[in-house]
Amino acid sequence: MGRASHHRRQAPTAPGIGSVIRRPAWVLFVLLVVLAANIGAAFLPVPHFAKTAFNLLMAAITVACIAFIFMELDRKSVTMRLFAATGFVWLAILFLLIFSDYGARP
Amino acid sequence: MSDASAHPAEEAALREPWESIARQRQAVEMGMWAFLASEILFFGGIFAGYTIYRSAYPEAFWVAGGHTSLFYGATNTAILLVSSAVIALVPRSARWLSLGSFARMMLWSGALLGIAFLVLKGFEYAEDFHEHLFPGPDFELHEKGAQLFFAFYWCLTAIHAVHLIIGIGLVARLAIAGARDPRWFSQTPAVQATALYWGLVDIIWSIVFVIVYLPGRG
Numbered sequence: 001m002g003r004a005s006h007h008r009r010q011a012p013t014a015p016g017i018g019s020v021i022r023r024p025a026w027v028l029f030v031l032l033v034v035l036a037a038n039i040g041a042a043f044l045p046v047p048h049f050a051k052t053a054f055n056l057l058m059a060a061i062t063v064a065c066i067a068f069i070f071m072e073l074d075r076k077s078v079t080m081r082l083f084a085a086t087g088f089v090w091l092a093i094l095f096l097l098i099f100s101d102y103g104a105r106p
Numbered sequence: 107m108s109d110a111s112a113h114p115a116e117e118a119a120l121r122e123p124w125e126s127i128a129r130q131r132q133a134v135e136m137g138m139w140a141f142l143a144s145e146i147l148f149f150g151g152i153f154a155g156y157t158i159y160r161s162a163y164p165e166a167f168w169v170a171g172g173h174t175s176l177f178y179g180a181t182n183t184a185i186l187l188v189s190s191a192v193i194a195l196v197p198r199s200a201r202w203l204s205l206g207s208f209a210r211m212m213l214w215s216g217a218l219l220g221i222a223f224l225v226l227k228g229f230e231y232a233e234d235f236h237e238h239l240f241p242g243p244d245f246e247l248h249e250k251g252a253q254l255f256f257a258f259y260w261c262l263t264a265i266h267a268v269h270l271i272i273g274i275g276l277v278a279r280l281a282i283a284g285a286r287d288p289r290w291f292s293q294t295p296a297v298q299a300t301a302l303y304w305g306l307v308d309i310i311w312s313i314v315f316v317i318v319y320l321p322g323r324g
Binding site: 014015017020021024025027028031032035038039042043044045048051052055056058059062063066067069070071072076079080083084086087088090091094095098102103105 | 132135136139140142143144145146147150151153154157158161164168176180183184187188190191193194195197198199202203204205208301302305306308309312313315316320321323324
């Protein structure tokens with residue numbers, strides 16, 4: 001059982017709205033800064049490859065923040081996290097196969 | 107009704123074949139993540155196609171990317187991020203009866219932000235049609251491979267929009283059902299499932315934004 005559902009029985013008193021909002025609000029702020037950085041970086045006079053790599057890194061940070069904080073994976077059991085990871089793992093295998101050909105072409 | 111009387115609320119949310127709400131919640135969350143994994147692979151196939159064709163036509167994809175509307179793309183990304191934060195508040199608050207109306211207000215706010223996204227997307231599509239950016243005989247760009255980029259653009263953004271429309275429907279349904287039965291709303295795993303679905307729709311868009319709107323700038 002996840003910690004969240006355990007918590008449900010332990011805390012009959014509702015928290016204040018402020019404490020509910022605080023963490024997601026901070027993460028939203030970070031994500032908007034990441035978005036601004038990503039857009040700014042797209043206009044820099046650097047090689048396309050470097051821009052694309054940076055843009056994808058920022059996308060990965062965004063995805064991780066959404067999955068772990070907004071979707072609460074940070075509070076879930078290991079089993080649930082493994083379950084959530086499967087899609088991403090299969091996707092990684094797919095891209096490993098693609099780059100083993102297209103990434104290795106001269 | 108005080109928040110401490112959790113049992114009647116759990117009974118209102120409990121469904122066959124589960125014996126406890128905790129088991130039901132765990133099963134629903136796991137099932138949802140399994141569904142989301144299939145969604146990731148569904149979009150993953152399109153991302154894979156994009157990657158292969160981009161490596162085949164790097165310059166055409168770069169030039170074509172510069173013809174998408176960064177204004178609409180960036181604004182919609184920000185809207186969706188805000189909506190995700192708003193929907194993330196729902197499972198964090200819905201479990202307490204005293205915060206139920208706040209949680210339902212957040213659901214409606216998320217739905218409205220989703221509608222705002224779709225309205226902007228409509229304006230963007232209209233502009234794209236006006237600029238002949240739909241693949242076909244009148245296509246504006248002449249680089250070999252540019253039509254392919256826009257085939258991915260239309261495909262990815264349209265399929266994402268369909269997902270968002272479904273998300274808006276699920277969120278609205280939950281808000282309406284929750285207002286009718288606040289005790290059910292405080293315990294039902296539908297809250298977690300709906301929030302997870304919304305999160306995935308935002309995850310997909312975060313990747314679409316980077317590969318569709320950011321190439322070809324500067």
